[in-house]
Amino acid sequence: MAKAIFHKHQRVFVQPVGTWALVEHVKPQWVKDVEEPVRVFYDCGLGRDFTADELSAEHTEIVETGHWRLLRAKNKWQSDEECARHPYPGTFPVIVTDSMDWGGWRVPAAEYDRDPGRIEAQARLVVQSPRLLHMAEKLVELTEEETDLPADWAELVRQARDILQAVNTKPRSAATAPSAKAA
Known part of the structure; x- marks a missing residue:
C-alpha cells in the first residue's frame, strides 16, 4: 500500500x-476492494x-514541542506596592518548555x-502554541487529498501549510544566505 x-x-x-516545481495534483492509483x-x-x-522517489521536499525538521507550562516566578526587584497594578502582584510569568521545570522563555x-496585561496575554499564547501547531498539522493532514474544499477552507489550509513550513524549515546558515549587498 502507498500513502501520499x-x-x-x-x-x-x-x-x-x-x-x-509545485505539486499540482496528487494522483492515487486505486485497485478495487x-x-x-x-x-x-x-x-x-x-x-x-x-x-x-523522483521528488524531494525542502529540508524540514519536525519541531518537538512537548508539554509547555506557564509558571509564576517571584518578583525579586519590586515590592508588592510597586507592582500592585499587575494582574498577579509580586510575580511574573515564566514559560517552561522542559520537563524538569527549567529552560524556556522569560x-x-x-x-x-x-504593560503586564500584554505580557500575560503573550505568555498564554506561547504556552498554547504547541496545541495550535498540532491543530494546524491535523487540518493539513485531514484535508490532504480533498479537492472540493470551499474557498474559505482552502485558504485556511494554505495558511496552515505556510505556518507549518515556517515553523519546520531550518534557517539557512550565514554562509549559504544570499548577500544583503546584492541590489
Missing part, C-alpha cells in the same frame, strides 16, 4: 528534470507524472512592568 508523501501546492525538487491506493503519482505540471522585569 507530498501534498498539493507543496514545493518539491523534481530530480529527473533538475528544477523546483483495496482500502488504500497501490501507488501515488504527482503531477507537477512538467509533462508527466512523477513518483515520490521576559525582563522592566518590559513586564511597562
